[in-house]
Amino acid sequence: MGAYDLVVVGGGTAGLVAAAGGASLGARVALVERDKLGGDCLHYGCVPTKTLVRSAKVAHTLARARDFGMKPVRVEVDFPAVMERMRRAVETVGAHDDPARFERMGVELYLGKEARFESPRELSVSGKRLKSVSVILATGSHSVTPRIEGIEEVGYVTHVEALGLERLPSSLVVVGSGPIGCEFAQIFARFGCRVTMVCASPLPLPREDPEIGEALLRFLEDDGVAHHGGFVAREARAEGGEKVVTAYDADGQAVEARGEEILIAAGRAATVGGLGLENAGIAQVSTGVMVDEYLCTSAPDVYAAGDVTGKHLYTHVADYQAKVALGNALFPIKRKADYSVVPWTTFTDPEVARVGLTERQARERRDDVKVYRYGFDDLDRAVADGEPNGFAKIVTDGKGRILGGHIIGPDAGNLIPEVVLAMRRNIPVQALSTTIHVYPTLSEVVKRAADNYYREKLFTGRNRKLLSAFFGLKRRLLS
Numbered sequence: 352m353g354a355y356d357l358v359v360v361g362g363g364t365a366g367l368v369a370a371a372g373g374a375s376l377g378a379r380v381a382l383v384e385r386d387k388l389g390g391d392c393l394h395y396g397c398v399p400t401k402t403l404v405r406s407a408k409v410a411h412t413l414a415r416a417r418d419f420g421m422k423p424v425r426v427e428v429d430f431p432a433v434m435e436r437m438r439r440a441v442e443t444v445g446a447h448d449d450p451a452r453f454e455r456m457g458v459e460l461y462l463g464k465e466a467r468f469e470s471p472r473e474l475s476v477s478g479k480r481l482k483s484v485s486v487i488l489a490t491g492s493h494s495v496t497p498r499i500e501g502i503e504e505v506g507y508v509t510h511v512e513a514l515g516l517e518r519l520p521s522s523l524v525v526v527g528s529g530p531i532g533c534e535f536a537q538i539f540a541r542f543g544c545r546v547t548m549v550c551a552s553p554l555p556l557p558r559e560d561p562e563i564g565e566a567l568l569r570f571l572e573d574d575g576v577a578h579h580g581g582f583v584a585r586e587a588r589a590e591g592g593e594k595v596v597t598a599y600d601a602d603g604q605a606v607e608a609r610g611e612e613i614l615i616a617a618g619r620a621a622t623v624g625g626l627g628l629e630n631a632g633i634a635q636v637s638t639g640v641m642v643d644e645y646l647c648t649s650a651p652d653v654y655a656a657g658d659v660t661g662k663h664l665y666t667h668v669a670d671y672q673a674k675v676a677l678g679n680a681l682f683p684i685k686r687k688a689d690y691s692v693v694p695w696t697t698f699t700d701p702e703v704a705r706v707g708l709t710e711r712q713a714r715e716r717r718d719d720v721k722v723y724r725y726g727f728d729d730l731d732r733a734v735a736d737g738e739p740n741g742f743a744k745i746v747t748d749g750k751g752r753i754l755g756g757h758i759i760g761p762d763a764g765n766l767i768p769e770v771v772l773a774m775r776r777n778i779p780v781q782a783l784s785t786t787i788h789v790y791p792t793l794s795e796v797v798k799r800a801a802d803n804y805y806r807e808k809l810f811t812g813r814n815r816k817l818l819s820a821f822f823g824l825k826r827r828l829l830s
């Protein structure tokens with residue numbers, strides 16, 4: 352029986368950050384991973400999809416050669432080569448998650464093995480018992496297939512199988528237009544596949560500001576994606592060599608989406624099967640493992656981090672939670688997880704980046720909400736780049752305190768951190784306006800949106816009248 356300070360279950364982002372941190376602090380740490388180190392983000396999520404996003408963008412840019420003063424080119428996507436490039440990128444990035452690196456740090460690895468709780472502080476791993484002072488559960492999440500009659504018989508892929516395709520399907524039905532559905536729909540459309548999306552929510556990215564969803568819908572349609580919003584997929588059948596998904600709206604109206612393949616991107620659930628949570632008294636809620644503000648589960652000294660908690664399913668949040676959970680698992684002084692300022696980005700083109708409240712959420716909470724926006728169509732650099740697409744929107748209270756930031760536009764994910772830092776450090780929107788930004792850069796979109804604060808204060812209404820009176824007086828005195 353091994354006695355550890357910490358046993359980590361799951362070797363994705365959350366598990367690796369926790370295990371590496373614990374070992375670096377001098378704790379005796381074991382990490383149990385049933386598959387490969389790196390988890391979903393490295394193997395089936397962020398890294399491979401962003402590689403494909405880039406290839407799709409290159410295809411799209413080549414197809415627009417004429418817009419940049421080039422003779423038109425015939426774009427031919429070599430799908431096996433695209434997928435090979437993706438695998439190489441995963442391999443390169445995966446070097447960070449090399450098992451030998453973690454062993455050198457002092458982490459004892461149990462690779463290719465499943466962990467099961469026997470009690471809160473005791474796990475069995477392939478017949479071996481691991482005893483530990485504390486445990487961090489970091490087993491991630493997996494794709495959920497909604498109830499669609501006939502779907503198992505017809506067959507479908509999730510993001511996992513889609514990333515293993517050897518041939519580009521001629522057409523694809525995507526069920527769900529959350530981040531996974533939108534990213535894949537655009538990638539495949541830009542590779543030349545006919546894509547039809549069906550989604551229960553009316554607009555793509557239903558968690559975002561509807562104005563953002565509407566704008567993204569237009570961009571997806573420009574790429575040739577057909578989007579049936581407000582339709583729930585209920586039946587699937589094979590017909591004439593195609594797969595057909597029938598979806599219904601709230602009035603019972605049906606729409607049929609046909610394709611060579613079906614991609615299910617309809618949400619995720621915490622991965623807890625086979626863990627024996629009941630043996631440790633670890634309770635679950637509908638979204639995942641139940642945790643308190645300190646990321647402690649209902650079992651003493653068992654913490655959880657990452658997607659398994661069901662809170663903000665992003666790699667950067669998994670990383671953050673792992674650090675909070677690790678500190679709380681090892682030390683007596685406990686720290687709460689703080690989700691007040693959490694950014695994220697959906698890597699469509701243009702990208703959709705977000706932090707804080709939407710305009711609607713802000714207005715539900717207070718009466719003094721102000722919204723400052725700026726369009727990329729009026730931003731010199733975006734025009735020069737031939738990407739005058741989208742807008743930035745900053746939501747504040749009456750005094751300029753930032754409540755939320757939303758950007759749909761080129762490189763939005765790299766532009767949002769300025770707003771994130773401002774929110775985190777209570778820097779008001781006025782300061783974004785008075786900070787010098789480099790010209791001509793896309794970063795100016797945030798400043799330009801913020802400039803509207805002063806434009807509204809100084810150039811309109813009572814202030815403008817007062818200033819006019821002041822200038823009149825000055826003229827009279829000096830003339």
Ligand SMILES: Cc1cc2nc3c(=O)[nH]c(=O)nc-3n(C[C@H](O)[C@H](O)[C@H](O)COP(=O)(O)OP(=O)(O)OC[C@H]3O[C@@H](n4cnc5c(N)ncnc54)[C@H](O)[C@@H]3O)c2cc1C
Pocket residue numbers: 360361362363364365366383384385386387388389390391392393395396397398400401464465466467489490491492510531622624625626656657658659663664665666667669698
């Ligand atoms: C297609 C796609 C694209 C994405 N793109 C982005 C993006 O661009 N940016 C972003 O921030 N997020 C993105 N995400 C989300 C991101 O991948 C996850 O939030 C992140 O991987 C969560 O990390 P984790 O450590 O909680 O879980 P995971 O990475 O899923 O790791 C959990 C690990 O636990 C292991 N495990 C499970 N059960 C057991 C068991 N019983 N015993 C032992 N091991 C076990 C699994 O094998 C796995 O390796 C994307 C997700 C998907 C699906």
Ligand SMILES: NC(=O)c1ccc[n+]([C@@H]2O[C@H](COP(=O)([O-])OP(=O)(O)OC[C@H]3O[C@@H](n4cnc5c(N)ncnc54)[C@H](O)[C@@H]3O)[C@@H](O)[C@H]2O)c1
Pocket residue numbers: 497498526527528529530531532534549550551552557582583584585598616617618619663664665695696697698
């Ligand atoms: N760029 C990123 O950071 C990124 C990328 C991909 C995934 N992720 C993470 O993974 C999470 C899961 O993504 P997702 O896109 O699978 O899920 P999601 O929960 O965000 O969206 C699923 C969508 O499917 C729809 N849906 C469900 N059942 C349906 C049915 N029967 N018919 C039609 N529509 C149906 C829902 O209405 C919803 O809009 C994301 O919320 C995000 O946290 C992040």
